[in-house]
Amino acid sequence: MLTLGGIRNAMWCVIAFGIVACAATPVPVEKLAVAGTSIERAEQAQAAQFAQVELDSARNKYAVARAAADKNDAKVAARMADQADIDAQLAESTARARQQEQLATEMDASLRDLRTETLRRDNSAAGAQPQ
Amino acid sequence: MQRTLVIAALASALLGLAGCETAPESDAVLEQARHAVAQAEADPNVSKFAPAELERARKLLVNAEGAAREKGARNETAAHYAYLTTQMARIAGQRALEQVALRRIKAGETERQKILLSAHENEPDQALAQTRAVRLEGMQASRTSRGIVLTLDDVLFDTGTARLKSGAQRSLDQIAAFLDENPERRVQIEGFTDSEGTNDYNIELSQSRADAVAMAIIQRGIDAQRVRALGYGEEFPVASNANAGSRQLNRRVEVILSNGDQVIPGRVIVGAT
Numbered sequence: 001m002l003t004l005g006g007i008r009n010a011m012w013c014v015i016a017f018g019i020v021a022c023a024a025t026p027v028p029v030e031k032l033a034v035a036g037t038s039i040e041r042a043e044q045a046q047a048a049q050f051a052q053v054e055l056d057s058a059r060n061k062y063a064v065a066r067a068a069a070d071k072n073d074a075k076v077a078a079r080m081a082d083q084a085d086i087d088a089q090l091a092e093s094t095a096r097a098r099q100q101e102q103l104a105t106e107m108d109a110s111l112r113d114l115r116t117e118t119l120r121r122d123n124s125a126a127g128a129q130p131q
Numbered sequence: 132m133q134r135t136l137v138i139a140a141l142a143s144a145l146l147g148l149a150g151c152e153t154a155p156e157s158d159a160v161l162e163q164a165r166h167a168v169a170q171a172e173a174d175p176n177v178s179k180f181a182p183a184e185l186e187r188a189r190k191l192l193v194n195a196e197g198a199a200r201e202k203g204a205r206n207e208t209a210a211h212y213a214y215l216t217t218q219m220a221r222i223a224g225q226r227a228l229e230q231v232a233l234r235r236i237k238a239g240e241t242e243r244q245k246i247l248l249s250a251h252e253n254e255p256d257q258a259l260a261q262t263r264a265v266r267l268e269g270m271q272a273s274r275t276s277r278g279i280v281l282t283l284d285d286v287l288f289d290t291g292t293a294r295l296k297s298g299a300q301r302s303l304d305q306i307a308a309f310l311d312e313n314p315e316r317r318v319q320i321e322g323f324t325d326s327e328g329t330n331d332y333n334i335e336l337s338q339s340r341a342d343a344v345a346m347a348i349i350q351r352g353i354d355a356q357r358v359r360a361l362g363y364g365e366e367f368p369v370a371s372n373a374n375a376g377s378r379q380l381n382r383r384v385e386v387i388l389s390n391g392d393q394v395i396p397g398r399v400i401v402g403a404t
Contacts, residue, residue: 018356054176079211082211082215083211083214083218084212085183086215086218086219086222087218088145089222089326090218090221090222090225092222093222093225093226093229094225096225096229097225097228097232099228099234100228100229100233101228101229101232103232103236104232104233104235104236104239105234107236107239107240107243108235108239110239110243110244111239111243111246114243114246114247115246118249
């Protein structure tokens with residue numbers, strides 16, 4: 001049975017819950033800073049090129065965290081900052097791994113060339129030597 | 132009234148969830164986290180190259196499991212930790228991949244050096260081929276364990292002196308050029324005489340001739356540190372000394388070009404007189 005007073009009570013409950021759940025702790029400035037630094041590190045590791053998906057995820061969550069912080073929603077800000085941070089770390093490590101793997105592949109190719117070249121030179125040297 | 136309160140409480144709970152975060156599918160996310168950690172643990176490279184990250188992922192999973200055991204709205208905490216767990220396990224995997232790739236690069240670099248070095252080792256063959264052409268001008272080349280040995284015979288010296296004849300210049304130019312192109316190699320010059328004359332005189336003459344060759348090489352821009360000259364007199368004859376022809380063969384200067392950069396060992400005089 002819904003009464004006007006009941007609805008009013010419910011409204012108050014919602015407001016009270018919202019305040020308790022979302023704004024009980026101070027805005028996590030430090031977490032935001034950490035996430036921001038991690039994103040910068042990922043960018044420096046060329047994550048934009050080598051780990052686009054992970055970097056985008058970090059950037060989006062960082063934006064959500066900042067927006068939540070602006071609205072004094074500390075809980076969401078903290079969680080999103082943490083997730084942005086770990087996404088950025090993953091972006092960085094993925095970018096580094098892919099770059100090193102690319103270098104390793106290039107090294108293998110250059111070794112193959114070098115072996116072929118050495119073999120060819122040895123053969124031609126042996127052929128050219130008078131007996 | 133009581134019923135409305137219950138409804139209100141439910142509504143507020145739902146609103147609270149919607150207001151703070153998107154509703155998590157805790158079970159699925161947690162399952163994914165468990166799987167990610169198990170996968171990382173199964174990879175020997177991860178425990179070898181990213182143990183710290185793996186440990187962090189394990190701890191995050193403990194947090195996620197703990198939060199999941201508690202009921203209600205805390206499930207979003209579980210989902211949050213589960214997400215962090217999954218990402219940390221993936222970070223561990225990527226770190227391991229990076230290290231594996233780095234080791235591949237390092238091994239490749241070592242292999243490259245080895246190939247290049249062995250290519251250098253083949254150069255004596257080329258040097259030998261080049262020196263064959265010089266043979267007519269008084270130089271013979273042979274490969275020994277000590278290095279490439281070039282023999283300058285005594286027609287390149289004025290009789291009884293250590294003065295080099297002009298005919299020796301071309302051979303010396305070639306030796307110097309070879310050393311210039313192979314900066315890691317050393318050169319040792321060994322002088323020998325026949326058995327005529329006194330031992331002291333022969334040692335002195337052979338040393339002087341070796342010194343003269345060494346000096347000529349140094350004058351062509353080769354670092355003196357790489358050049359060593361030794362006089363052995365009538366030791367180590369290559370022929371009998373019984374006639375003029377064999378004595379001629381014994382009067383010689385040998386130029387030894389090292390294999391690589393090792394110091395060329397001197398000769399050991401056995402039962403020296």
